[in-house]
Amino acid sequence: MTDIVSAWADRIRAAAAADTPLQLRGGGTKAFYGRSGEGEVLDLTDNRGVVSYEPTELVVTVRGGTPLAELEALLARHDQFLAFEPPAFGPAATVGGCVAAGLSGPRRASAGAVRDFVLGARLLDGRGEALSFGGQVMKNVAGYDVSRLLAGSLGTLGVLLEVSLKVLPRPAAEATLRFECDEASAIQRLNDWGGQPLPLSASTWHDGVLTVRLSGASAAVAAAQARLGGERLDEALATAFWTSIREHTAPWFAARPLWRLSLPSSAAPLRLAGGQLIEWGGALRWLHTDLPATAVRERVAQLGGTAALFAGGNRSGEVFHPLPEPLLRIHRRLKAAFDPAGIFNRGRLYQGL
Numbered sequence: 374m375t376d377i378v379s380a381w382a383d384r385i386r387a388a389a390a391a392d393t394p395l396q397l398r399g400g401g402t403k404a405f406y407g408r409s410g411e412g413e414v415l416d417l418t419d420n421r422g423v424v425s426y427e428p429t430e431l432v433v434t435v436r437g438g439t440p441l442a443e444l445e446a447l448l449a450r451h452d453q454f455l456a457f458e459p460p461a462f463g464p465a466a467t468v469g470g471c472v473a474a475g476l477s478g479p480r481r482a483s484a485g486a487v488r489d490f491v492l493g494a495r496l497l498d499g500r501g502e503a504l505s506f507g508g509q510v511m512k513n514v515a516g517y518d519v520s521r522l523l524a525g526s527l528g529t530l531g532v533l534l535e536v537s538l539k540v541l542p543r544p545a546a547e548a549t550l551r552f553e554c555d556e557a558s559a560i561q562r563l564n565d566w567g568g569q570p571l572p573l574s575a576s577t578w579h580d581g582v583l584t585v586r587l588s589g590a591s592a593a594v595a596a597a598q599a600r601l602g603g604e605r606l607d608e609a610l611a612t613a614f615w616t617s618i619r620e621h622t623a624p625w626f627a628a629r630p631l632w633r634l635s636l637p638s639s640a641a642p643l644r645l646a647g648g649q650l651i652e653w654g655g656a657l658r659w660l661h662t663d664l665p666a667t668a669v670r671e672r673v674a675q676l677g678g679t680a681a682l683f684a685g686g687n688r689s690g691e692v693f694h695p696l697p698e699p700l701l702r703i704h705r706r707l708k709a710a711f712d713p714a715g716i717f718n719r720g721r722l723y724q725g726l
């Protein structure tokens with residue numbers, strides 16, 4: 374162990390013995406996400422740096438406190454990127470926070486989620502012991518794939534020391550197209566296009582305008598553009614637009630409370646009071662509304678989905694969609710296995726975890 378990790382291990386053991394909860398904190402750019410935290414803050418930003426990177430192998434291993442912007446700049450110098458387009462929500466964002474939050478950007482529907490790119494991880498558990506899972510290649514797992522389990526755990530299972538991530542080459546060409554249409558037509562179009570061999574890499578519908586991004590080989594992008602039609606955005610404007618969707622800097626995202634709804638892509642329009650923005654081919658729907666949580670979740674459940682209170686609202690209540698009892702038992706057993714004293718980000722995901 375390094376001096377930093379040894380010091381953290383000692384503090385974890387002391388906290389467990391005293392039943393003192395710890396709030397694991399990287400850059401803090403996603404502190405708003407999840408339930409209200411409790412306990413002393415354990416700053417994880419000093420554990421930073423690239424452990425290994427071989428561009429030809431399309432894999433990078435970095436320490437958890439490494440700034441996300443620093444990693445993305447390194448990859449960009451080799452014309453590579455994190456294909457799940459993780460939102461940073463601020464310059465202080467870290468790679469560990471990116472994995473712990475499990476949030477993906479506009480390209481998620483075509484490229485995959487954070488967990489799909491996690492190849493291996495090292496972490497400190499609630500006993501102060503360093504554990505390693507996975508490796509640096511895709512086919513490295515026998516038994517439970519624990520490294521991917523960490524994606525979206527919000528730091529409730531341990532301190533993420535290192536993570537190995539799959540990276541991809543940047544697309545050779547991209548084009549962003551816009552179409553005027555209503556919500557129902559946008560959902561229908563996106564599902565029709567999703568079943569065709571089109572290089573769709575992102576989509577957004579809001580306020581009567583459907584915006585889609587094509588990515589891939591130059592010939593494939595040109596052919597798809599000719600087939601779909603629409604108005605093509607200037608490259609600089611397109612880049613700014615997708616960044617504003619990924620980072621929630623578009624003015625629409627400022628309204629609170631903000632709900633994150635996961636639905637089947639072909640689900641009917643929500644028909645709920647408030648503003649709405651649709652991503653991921655219809656599978657991700659953002660909603661800002663003053664409706665009570667029960668009304669939002671009842672409607673989303675009717676459509677076969679789940680609803681999470683993403684930002685704003687009452688953070689002391691259950692912000693994520695209630696789990697069926699069998700799934701909740703699994704969560705409890707995992708928490709007990711990794712963090713027996715329950716000191717890590719206590720209650721951040723669900724009350725009692």
